[in-house]
Amino acid sequence: MGGAQRNARKQKQKQTQAAKAVAAARGTSNDRAKVIVGVIVVVVLAAAVVGGVLYQKNKANQRAEATIAPKHVAAANYPVRVDNGTVLAGKEDAKITVDLYEDFLCPVCGQFEKRDGDKIQQQLNAGTVKFRYHIIDLLNDRSNPPGYSQAAGNAALCAAEGGKFPDYHLSLYDAQPQEGGRGYDNVQLGGLGKALGMGDAFTNCVNSGKYSGQVQQQYDAASSNPALQQDTGQGGKAFGTPTVAVNGKTLNWSDPNWLDNLVKTGTAG
Amino acid sequence: MASVSPRLLDAIGTLVRLGLAAVWLVAGGIKAADLNQNYLAVKAYRVLPDAWVSPVSAAQPFVELALGVLLLLGIGVRAVSVLSAVLLLLFIAGVAQSWARGLTIDCGCFGGGGQVSASQTRYPQEIARDVGFLALAVWLAVRPRTWLSVDGWLRRDQHALVDVPEDAGDADGGTEEEPASPARAQEGR
Numbered sequence: 221m222g223g224a225q226r227n228a229r230k231q232k233q234k235q236t237q238a239a240k241a242v243a244a245a246r247g248t249s250n251d252r253a254k255v256i257v258g259v260i261v262v263v264v265l266a267a268a269v270v271g272g273v274l275y276q277k278n279k280a281n282q283r284a285e286a287t288i289a290p291k292h293v294a295a296a297n298y299p300v301r302v303d304n305g306t307v308l309a310g311k312e313d314a315k316i317t318v319d320l321y322e323d324f325l326c327p328v329c330g331q332f333e334k335r336d337g338d339k340i341q342q343q344l345n346a347g348t349v350k351f352r353y354h355i356i357d358l359l360n361d362r363s364n365p366p367g368y369s370q371a372a373g374n375a376a377l378c379a380a381e382g383g384k385f386p387d388y389h390l391s392l393y394d395a396q397p398q399e400g401g402r403g404y405d406n407v408q409l410g411g412l413g414k415a416l417g418m419g420d421a422f423t424n425c426v427n428s429g430k431y432s433g434q435v436q437q438q439y440d441a442a443s444s445n446p447a448l449q450q451d452t453g454q455g456g457k458a459f460g461t462p463t464v465a466v467n468g469k470t471l472n473w474s475d476p477n478w479l480d481n482l483v484k485t486g487t488a489g
Numbered sequence: 490m491a492s493v494s495p496r497l498l499d500a501i502g503t504l505v506r507l508g509l510a511a512v513w514l515v516a517g518g519i520k521a522a523d524l525n526q527n528y529l530a531v532k533a534y535r536v537l538p539d540a541w542v543s544p545v546s547a548a549q550p551f552v553e554l555a556l557g558v559l560l561l562l563g564i565g566v567r568a569v570s571v572l573s574a575v576l577l578l579l580f581i582a583g584v585a586q587s588w589a590r591g592l593t594i595d596c597g598c599f600g601g602g603g604q605v606s607a608s609q610t611r612y613p614q615e616i617a618r619d620v621g622f623l624a625l626a627v628w629l630a631v632r633p634r635t636w637l638s639v640d641g642w643l644r645r646d647q648h649a650l651v652d653v654p655e656d657a658g659d660a661d662g663g664t665e666e667e668p669a670s671p672a673r674a675q676e677g678r
Contacts (some may be wrong), residue, residue: 253643261565264558265572268551276524276547364528364543400525456606 368403517553530602563638
């Protein structure tokens with residue numbers, strides 16, 4: 221009996237030792253699995269961060285290398301000049317003057333140009349309407365990096381000085397950058413001027429930011445003018461782009477016939 | 490927890506894991522599809538220095554996608570859930586500070602984002618939603634065991650390796666029911 225008991229105890233001890241070894245073995249293999257999982261988690265997250273940043277950099281670099289394609293309006297036979305920080309386009313004897321407030325980054329301004337650009341050119345050529353472009357930098361901080369609105373506004377005024385405003389204006393809207401994306405820098409804005417046949421005076425004007433201050437002033441003046449505030453559609457009133465005004469009164473440009481009606485009646489109604 | 494069947498808890502945990510994975514995949518996917526919009530959304534919080542807005546807005550959608558994929562596959566569920574909870578707390582803090590400072594923004598949680606008019610802000614709803622997601626993350630951080638996970642597969646794999654001698658020794662007193670955590674394996678000896 222005694223011997224059997226001792227044997228049993230020995231047996232039990234052996235088993236315990238075996239169990240301990242197993243436990244130890246399991247501990248290490250579990251650690252290894254944990255390390256593997258940890259490495260996977262870290263690698264996947266690091267790849268996400270690095271990949272995201274590189275992807276965005278790459279997209280921005282592509283935009284930086286892009287050139288703005290020159291576009292031409294159908295024969296413009298009306299004078300254009302810079303007038304006190306605005307661009308005044310149209311024949312002197314035109315009876316109606318329309319004030320346009322726009323920002324080259326503003327998507328709705330792009331849609332407006334697409335829809336009504338040709339009609340506006342027709343009226344300018346016909347000599348019925350003068351257009352005063354208030355080019356403002358409302359969305360100056362909405363490009364990445366910020367500053368496109370102002371740079372584009374400055375360049376457009378430079379183009380007015382250089383005699384190519386209608387083409388320049390059309391080209392910028394035709395190749396309009398997205399909000400939140402990279403805009404065009406002065407090199408690209410200067411390149412468009414060259415492609416449209418302007419010389420060093422234009423390039424210098426762009427690079428020196430000759431009209432940047434006036435673009436900003438136009439924005440300050442417009443946004444603080446109570447007559448230019450419009451319903452936002454959500455109960456509030458605010459200034460936004462595009463805004464169309466005649467004789468200091470805003471006009472509902474979302475009606476596609478606004479210009480025809482204006483020419484017919486001669487007033488903002 | 491002991492009074493509730495572990496199988497039920499596993500089932501709930503699995504749903505929680507897949508639910509949180511779906512949240513991250515959808516949120517990250519929408520943002521990744523429009524990084525420009527996400528730049529505006531991140532910028533609108535007015536928290537980060539200008540130089541950080543761009544890289545953070547570029548990386549964030551892919552981090553969310555990564556968390557979603559890891560949760561979907563069940564890789565490192567506890568760690569990923571803790572990270573999810575941290576990220577959600579940051580989002581809640583971001584929305585709360587916008588609210589407190591009187592900014593009028595959309596959180597951009599699932600795309601969109603940026604400035605909105607004062608009457609369009611939905612801060613309480615946005616915070617409530619994020620708190621709901623945070624609850625999912627906390628569940629998984631506390632109890633990461635779920636079905637159909639790589640974590641579980643790795644555990645079972647080890648268990649199979651060591652089960653044979655264990656059964657032969659019969660030293661374990663029938664804890665086979667729970668293929669178990671490391672602490673479990675070493676206790677009672």
